[in-house]
Amino acid sequence: MTTATVIERKWYTTQEVAEMLGYGLSKTKMLVLTGEIHSIKDGRNRRILPRYVDEYVERRAREAEAEWSA
DSSP: OOOOOOOOOOOBOHHHHHHHHTOOHHHHHHHHHTTSSOOEEETTEEEBOHHHHHHHHHHHHHHHHHHHHO
16 A cells, blocks of 8 residues: 655745735745745745745735724
């Protein structure tokens, strides 16, 4: 009997995050550059942990909710 192992993604590229959020690549790169979305430098590339994406989305949701209730 063979069992398959599923490897979960540990991090994403900036392009993948842009696609997940429905943003353009330029906007996503700017969010990373300004620190709005945290990232890790991996050699010459930037990688974004899933929790960093979640933190950004949660923060934006809180900000939007605060605007609605003001």
